[in-house]
Amino acid sequence: MxxxxxxxxxxxxxxxxxxxxxxxxxxxxxxxxxxxxxxxxxxxxxxxxxxxxxxxxxxxxxxxxxxxxxxxxxxxxxxxxxxxxxxxxxxxxxxxxxxxxxxxxxxxxxxxxxxxxxxxxxxxxxxxxLPDVLTLPLAAAGLLASYRTGMVTFIDGAVGAVIAFGLFAALGFIYRRWRGRIGLGFGDAKLMGAAGAWVGVSGVPSVMLIGAGGALLAVLATVAITRQPWPRHRRIAFAPWLCLAIWWVYVVGPLKLVLF
Ligand SMILES: [Zn+2]
Structure with a gap:
């Protein structure tokens, strides 16, 4: 992008x-x-x-x-x-x-x-x-926006959407088979698909990293503040962190890997 x-x-x-x-x-x-x-x-x-x-x-x-x-x-x-x-x-x-x-x-x-x-x-x-009437049009809008903003090309957005959706859907499927319950909802996968359409292939890893990092920090902070272990079956709302990550990457750009 x-x-x-x-x-x-x-x-x-x-x-x-x-x-x-x-x-x-x-x-x-x-x-x-x-x-x-x-x-x-x-x-x-x-x-x-x-x-x-x-x-x-x-x-x-x-x-x-x-x-x-x-x-x-x-x-x-x-x-x-x-x-x-x-x-x-x-x-x-x-x-x-x-x-x-x-x-x-x-x-x-x-x-x-x-x-x-x-x-x-x-x-x-x-x-x-995460209602489909929001995530699916958002993905389509991301592809259309590429013509106007020039931030990602149509192909970049389409490939990003497919990769991000596929990765999240696969992760959710594996988790469900492994633990026998829903960890990542299908709605999260559709939201990631929309994210790929907006930020393109190069933006997807940053969205995942910032989103997962934010959610993890929130869980750790909750555990630290309440001094209670995280209940086994309690689901967290993951989408707010993904949304924050999408906005960050769209406005500021993907994370840069700093090695030195
Ligand atoms: Zn009232």
Whole structure:
């Protein structure tokens, strides 16, 4: 893959992405939360998960409404999931880093990737699921984006997608035969396929390394903080780490092997 040149230019396209990013984060959180539950996403107006009250315009302002309402519903006092402001913040970080790494419409293409990764993260954290309606179009979009951004060629993206998907699907299959339970879900393999389409063959090893390293550190940190051994059958949400790794490699580039 060709590395993005990091520089910042505030064009109208970049400004629009930055201004709209917190709203994109709200939408990503909504999509990630509702898709695995089979609930309608766009048609239904936003409502409180506890009391069902329809939220007014003020209650839909990202971050501000959460801060002013101290994380609680104005109608029933029920807790607003912390996932919502976190997704809104993450979406701002996505737009800001895209603004540094890309220019023109490529900023928006990168944001589309980053905001979809946020929806996938929310979905995996809340339901341990990665809906096909997100991963499969993301893979196709990665191949199409190659024409616009010039970061990877179409062939590079296609080969990267096949290799990454095949490797993860094979790993998941071997683990399932060996341990008799699911370690790596098929959804993770599809997400890796999408990653390959976006970062190309040369980016795939870095995504795997950063993703696996992050997940391992999270498990070790949890064990250290709780002073409890990791339960044998407890699955961890792996996709958030893969999503973080995909974004890192897309914006900063693959890891460089430093030998000296
Ligand atoms: Zn409520």
């Amino acid at each position: 060709t590395l993005p040149a990091l520089s910042f230019a505030l064009t109208p396209l970049t400004l629009a992405a930055l201004v709209l990013s917190p709203f994109a984060g709200s939408l990503a959180a909504l999509v990630g939360q509702r898709l695995p539950q089979g609930r309608p996403v766009v048609i239904a107006r936003s409502a409180c998960d506890h009391c069902g009250a329809t939220l007014g315009p003020f209650e839909l302002i990202p971050l501000v409404s959460f801060a002013v309402q101290r994380g609680r519903c104005r109608h029933c006092g029920g807790r607003i999931p912390i996932m919502l402001p976190l997704a809104e913040l993450a979406a701002i970080v996505v737009a800001a880093s895209a603004a540094f790494a890309f220019y023109g419409w490529s900023v928006w293409i990168a944001c589309a990737l980053g905001w979809t990764l946020i929806a996938l993260t929310v979905s995996d954290v809340t339901a341990l699921r």
